[in-house]
Amino acid sequence: xxxxxxxxxxxxxxxxxxxxxxxxxxxxxxxxxxxxxxxxxxxxxxxxxxxxxxxxxxxxxxxxxxxxxxxxxxxxxxxxxxxxxxxxxxxxxxxxxxxxxxxxxxxxxxxxxxxxxxxxxxxxxxxxxxxxxxxxxxxxxxxxxxxxxxxxxxxxxxxxxxxxxxxxxxxxxxxxxxxxxxxxxxxxxxxxxxxxxxxxxxxxxxxxxxxxxxxxxxxxxxxxxxxxxxxxxxxxxxxxxxxxxxxxxxxxxxxxxxxxxxxxxxxxxxxxxxxxxxxxxxxxxxxxxxxxxxxxxxxxxxxxxxxxxxxxxxxxxxxxxxxxxxxxxxxxxxxxxxxxxxxxxxxxxxxxxxxxxxxxxxxxxxxxxxxxxxxxxxxxxxxxxxxxxxxxxxxxxxxxxxxxxxxxxxxxxxxxxxxxxxxxxxxxxxxxxxxxxxxxxxxxxxxxxxxxxx
Amino acid sequence: xxxxxxxxxxxxxxxxxxxxxxxxxxxxxxxxxxxxxxxxxxxxxxxxxxxxxxxxxxxxxxxxxxxxxxxxxxxxxxxxxxxxxxxxxxxxxxxxxxxxxxxxxxxxxxxxxxxxxxxxxxxxxxxxxxxxxxxxxxxxxxxxxxxxxxxxxxxxxxxxxxxxxxxxxxxxxxxxxxxxxxxxxxxxxxxxxxxxxxxxxxxxxxxxxxxxxxxxxxxxxxxxxxxxxxxxxxxxxxxxxxxxxxxxxxxxxxxxxxxxxxxxxxxxxxxxxxxxxxxxxxxxxxxxxxxxxxxxxxxxxxxxxx
Numbered sequence: 001x002x003x004x005x006x007x008x009x010x011x012x013x014x015x016x017x018x019x020x021x022x023x024x025x026x027x028x029x030x031x032x033x034x035x036x037x038x039x040x041x042x043x044x045x046x047x048x049x050x051x052x053x054x055x056x057x058x059x060x061x062x063x064x065x066x067x068x069x070x071x072x073x074x075x076x077x078x079x080x081x082x083x084x085x086x087x088x089x090x091x092x093x094x095x096x097x098x099x100x101x102x103x104x105x106x107x108x109x110x111x112x113x114x115x116x117x118x119x120x121x122x123x124x125x126x127x128x129x130x131x132x133x134x135x136x137x138x139x140x141x142x143x144x145x146x147x148x149x150x151x152x153x154x155x156x157x158x159x160x161x162x163x164x165x166x167x168x169x170x171x172x173x174x175x176x177x178x179x180x181x182x183x184x185x186x187x188x189x190x191x192x193x194x195x196x197x198x199x200x201x202x203x204x205x206x207x208x209x210x211x212x213x214x215x216x217x218x219x220x221x222x223x224x225x226x227x228x229x230x231x232x233x234x235x236x237x238x239x240x241x242x243x244x245x246x247x248x249x250x251x252x253x254x255x256x257x258x259x260x261x262x263x264x265x266x267x268x269x270x271x272x273x274x275x276x277x278x279x280x281x282x283x284x285x286x287x288x289x290x291x292x293x294x295x296x297x298x299x300x301x302x303x304x305x306x307x308x309x310x311x312x313x314x315x316x317x318x319x320x321x322x323x324x325x326x327x328x329x330x331x332x333x334x335x336x337x338x339x340x341x342x343x344x345x346x347x348x349x350x351x352x353x354x355x356x357x358x359x360x361x362x363x364x365x366x367x368x369x370x371x372x373x374x375x376x377x378x379x380x381x382x383x384x385x386x387x388x389x390x391x392x393x394x395x396x397x398x399x400x401x402x403x404x405x406x407x408x409x410x411x412x413x414x415x416x417x418x419x420x421x422x423x424x425x426x427x428x429x430x431x432x433x434x435x436x437x438x439x440x441x442x443x444x445x446x447x448x449x450x451x452x453x454x
Numbered sequence: 455x456x457x458x459x460x461x462x463x464x465x466x467x468x469x470x471x472x473x474x475x476x477x478x479x480x481x482x483x484x485x486x487x488x489x490x491x492x493x494x495x496x497x498x499x500x501x502x503x504x505x506x507x508x509x510x511x512x513x514x515x516x517x518x519x520x521x522x523x524x525x526x527x528x529x530x531x532x533x534x535x536x537x538x539x540x541x542x543x544x545x546x547x548x549x550x551x552x553x554x555x556x557x558x559x560x561x562x563x564x565x566x567x568x569x570x571x572x573x574x575x576x577x578x579x580x581x582x583x584x585x586x587x588x589x590x591x592x593x594x595x596x597x598x599x600x601x602x603x604x605x606x607x608x609x610x611x612x613x614x615x616x617x618x619x620x621x622x623x624x625x626x627x628x629x630x631x632x633x634x635x636x637x638x639x640x641x642x643x644x645x646x647x648x649x650x651x652x653x654x655x656x657x658x659x660x661x662x663x664x665x666x667x668x669x670x671x672x673x674x675x676x677x678x679x680x681x682x683x684x685x686x687x688x689x690x691x692x693x694x695x696x697x698x699x700x701x702x703x704x705x706x707x708x709x710x711x712x713x714x715x716x717x718x719x720x721x722x723x724x725x726x727x728x729x730x731x732x733x734x735x736x737x738x739x740x741x742x743x744x745x746x747x748x749x750x751x752x753x754x755x756x757x758x759x760x
Contacts, residue, residue, distance in 0.1 A: 089724075093724055096727075121511055121512075122511065209706075209707045210706045210707065232512070233512040263598075264703075264704060264705060264706065267703075267704055268593060268596070268599070269596050269597075269598050269599055269600075272598070272599045273598065278598075406511065407511065407726075407727070409724075409725045409726070409727075410725055410726050410727075413711055413721065413725050416706045416707060416710075417706075417707070417710045417711070420706065420707045421707040421710075423707070424707040424708070425619075425707070443726065446510070447510050447511040447512060448510035448511060448512035448513035449511070449512050
């Protein structure tokens with residue numbers, strides 16, 4: 001026996017270590033967790049920011065190296081490696097794979113608002129409160145801060161850009177057919193019928209049947225609360241409440257009558273349609289104006305911007321479509337530097353201004369949204385209109401309490417195959433809402449969530 | 455003389471020769487076996503292992519034995535996907551193989567002018583990656599601004615919407631046929647070139663014309679090659695993925711994410727995060743392919759025996 005190194009004592013010690021590390025892991029996996037238990041002191045921050053460190057940052061924002069350079073100039077010891085891992089689904093798939101593999105994940109990552117719960121549910125993100133993020137709250141528009149906050153007050157990410165929804169419309173087409181800019185959804189529906197009757201080749205708008213994000217934005221505007229995450233494992237799913245049914249009945253009705261388009265957006269056919277004047281409006285977000293001026297060049301000068309039509313003009317409101325944040329991955333070895341980077345990138349005045357003026361991202365900071373050189377900039381594509389001002393005002397009307405589900409991909413796929421399908425097939429969209437509800441609920445239950453329905 | 459010498463050399467040192475031959479065999483096979491084990495058997499084993507578990511977002515991973523399999527064989531989405539690719543196989547494959555056969559026979563008959571150009575022309579689509587081919591056809595099919603629709607408008611002809619519910623499977627079949635006719639044609643054509651001239655001469659002496667020769671000499675000789683193309687097609691059809699996946703981005707409400715069995719497995723893994731169930735579905739799909747391939751081979755062999 002003596003030649004065996006493992007005797008009873010060392011065996012017990014090893015077991016103790018195993019159970020201890022198990023307990024530690026359990027702590028780390030808790031809801032509020034994070035690498036640090038209390039707030040990190042200034043001396044720790046100073047030390048971390050002067051220690052040579054390399055951070056890996058996954059993002060799809062073009063030319064973000066300019067903003068990164070500002071950070072590296074301020075903190076010469078920290079080098080940031082920018083990696084473009086794709087945009088949208090490919091980005092998230094790679095991130096998830098790296099997280100599961102336990103290696104290869106970045107320190108800081110670009111993440112859209114709607115994906116935050118999908119990653120916090122798998123404990124992927126670091127709570128930034130301990131790193132001074134709470135102090136930034138007052139700098140950001142309230143609803144954007146609500147979007148990055150967790151159930152227990154965690155700060156999961158720092159907002160980078162936003163997409164409050166508005167309406168871009170063709171002034172020339174409106175003039176030609178005598179349509180005034182609709183301010184209510186009823187007016188909008190009447191205009192859709194008038195326009196299509198006057199010219200069967202023109203539609204007031206295209207409601208892309210694949211665009212779950214726009215659908216959620218419109219539900220948001222209407223005041224629906226389809227998902228409520230009471231705790232990590234408790235979720236209320238209510239995508240077919242009365243408010244949602246009102247929205248579904250409205251769009252389903254227009255689609256059924258064939259007075260709006262329902263084709264897939266961001267495809268070649270859709271771009272051609274926008275250039276050809278097949279659609280007189282695009283219900284889009286604050287990033288839409290610049291995007292459209294690059295995609296429908298032949299229509300320059302003919303477009304204008306306005307708020308979304310309203311359900312209740314006394315209480316104007318809007319929803320958000322798109323925009324993103326910078327989040328820190330929990331497994332990072334340099335939480336302090338990573339957290340400082342995420343905060344600097346989006347709250348430093350020079351960096352934030354650069355995002356708005358170089359990359360044309362629509363800003364989430366109060367300072368920029370009241371900055372005259374930003375909001376009063378006339379855009380030629382919109383006949384010299386101060387489009388930024390228009391969307392800055394819309395941003396003030398975005399509802400604060402909208403939440404996203406912790407399994408967004410599944411919700412989006414199920415949307416397209418139920419509600420989206422009903423729009424293209426011209427079947428009952430309200431009934432499709434019920435199917436959507438039932439598919440998400442089944443999925444959530446299978447995934448172990450405690451699901452509360454209305 | 456040489457043979458005798460060699461034999462005697464071997465005989466004089468029988469033991470050493472045998473040892474050397476014994477060691478050389480496995481050594482030559484080893485590179486293949488290692489790669490086969492690493493790249494084929496190991497992932498297969500891992501998938502089988504994965505399929506015995508269930509992972510939940512809340513609750514983590516638990517061993518569930520064969521529960522996933524029990525669920526999958528009664529899963530309407532999976533069964534619908536398999537049924538769809540089976541339908542696809544029954545309709546598209548015979549069409550494609552008959553076309554490939556006709557092209558091969560025409561080229562082999564030597565009557566076609568510019569045989570080399572024609573052969574290359576039919577084969578070129580196979581060299582186009584299926585992703586590129588699908589994107590291209592997706593554009594051609596476009597209901598508003600696609601070339602077919604525009605031509606139809608110019609000549610006042612009604613052009614169907616190739617990307618609608620009732621046309622989409624046919625549209626996919628058309629893409630696949632376009633891609634693979636040339637490939638199958640080359641296999642059949644190569645097989646035709648190996649038929650000994652004597653057979654043709656004998657047939658000519660017996661008074662057989664071109665059609666009779668094709669039917670009674672060429673076709674029977676092509677049987678093994680046809681069998682091969684048929685088996686490839688079984689596998690290809692049941693694994694249908696690229697074409698529906700790419701067209702899905704154009705018309706996501708017409709093609710759903712469970713459109714084919716493979717697409718369903720992909721969606722389960724990457725949208726629903728149900729990797730374990732996706733492994734189960736993939737495994738069952740593999741089983742379906744083995745069974746169908748075997749059935750096809752058995753039917754063909756029995757017919758030959760009778």
